[in-house]
Amino acid sequence: MGGGRRLATGGHTTTVLDWAEPALTLGRELARQAPSEALRTARWQRLAIGDGVALPDGTDLVTVSYVLGELTEADRQAVVAEAARAAQAVVLVEPGTPDGYLRIRWARDRLLAAGLRIVAPCPHGASCPIEPGADWCHFAARVRRSSLHRRVKGGSLPYEDEKFSYVAAVRFDASPAGARVVRRPQIRKGQVLLDLCAPEEGLGRTTVTKRQGPLYRAARDVAWGDVWPPEEPAR
Template sequence: MQLPATLQRALERMIASQASATLEQAAATLSNRYRTAEAGQAPAIASPLQAIAYAAWRMPATYAALRAAFRRLAEAQPDFIPSRMLDIGAGSGAAIWAAAEQWPSLRRIVAIERQPAMARIGEQLTAGADLPTITWQRSDVLSLDRLPESDLVVAGYVFGEIEPSARAILLSRLWKATTGALVLVEPGTPSGHATILNLRSELIKREAILLAPCPHTADCPLAARGDWCHFAQRIARPAFLRRLKGAAAPFEDEKFAYLIAARRGQPLTGGRITRHPIIHSGRIELQVCTAQGLQQITVTRSQGEAWRRARDSGWGDGWDSYPSLDRGNSEGK
């Protein structure tokens, strides 16, 4: 995956306007503050320099995770054609770019961001780009009782920054505003997954349809064994990011946890592959989350269709059940 060319050029122009040592310092400080922040206590990005540092350091990765989650939504509901989107905690606008790539049908986007410096950078990056009409609202989303009704509602890397005691009320407002689908993305860490799990329980109480990643509404079998559900998306690192991170690798893998809840649609039948398939010669091992718990499935070359399917499947993909395989495989909770 790559950043959209227009976004990459806009980021390059913005970054070129800063002295590189100053930007490197600001990015390192920001990254350190994020690493050490308590739940609900993320650093306030209050200055233009900090906002540019965020966009340079984190936006490619958050764009990648959001784009991957949107692909899962489009896969689960190919006839979902949103025209209105609400993005809360929009930051520098990663979700806007990712959604516009996925759904050319989008016409209007409301982006709510409490830090004026971040909203300003988001606005500058999107200025003149071929994107839907965007209204940037500089507000604390918690202070808004009513949010605009939207086909697609997105909270990308935001709930972790919301005081835990305020999360349920915010979620209920977001769900109320959702006419189509609500997409929640958090870091792919144990704490990011714990945040998603709490939101998941609230959405199940509201009878939301979970489209992804969960193929069921039972307790999370990964959490039950002290593991956490997360996925990864690879994205090409632009030259500015390699310089900023002092990293030679031309890509990075963003780990993320996510949840897609919808007003209509069918949950995944079968299960979801919850880690990289392990490939041996003539044998592939899959870990699949299903309504019956976590299954360790082994597919061998002699198993025809299932083998071909396993060979083409990756971490995060859906997995149909193959009765002949399921009988022979162990099930772990």
């Protein structure tokens, strides 16, 4: 993506954009050991994203990760609009804070207005049932921390549970998953409490008890952020 410029991919399957050279250098370094070939062979391009951004038509996937919050409102609008115009799939990620969630909520509305279908985390394309200010939709991913990270952040654990909010949308036919587990499941004696966002019912809690057999075993394994019920029930 680029401010007033058209992005040329130069035959690379993946292009990573950032306007700061140190960020690109670090990313390049990390990507060298990445399991994904698309990342190992990515092109790292210094470019400001914002108003005037122009992506190649027919781009398969645009991800905008932890950046929307750093843009002006006009730039944010331009970036989301261009991603929605050019890509078959768009994934936007922000920090899992109330503000990060509100930016994702706003962007989700823009993606829907542009004709895309929401495939995650929401199990529907209707309005988000969360009352703004009362709660925020977010998930967590365990991220390994190097000793440098630990020193910089003053932590002692070799990992951190990074909280994030996200939305994934596609231009093609795709049905959203069932319900989504929107809080860490609570495992009690003989029962699991699941906070769900469901297609029809919206937000609510369901209790899965031992008497439900395979479903109970599946509930014990399900994680915050997973789809519920699992597509393949545990045996």
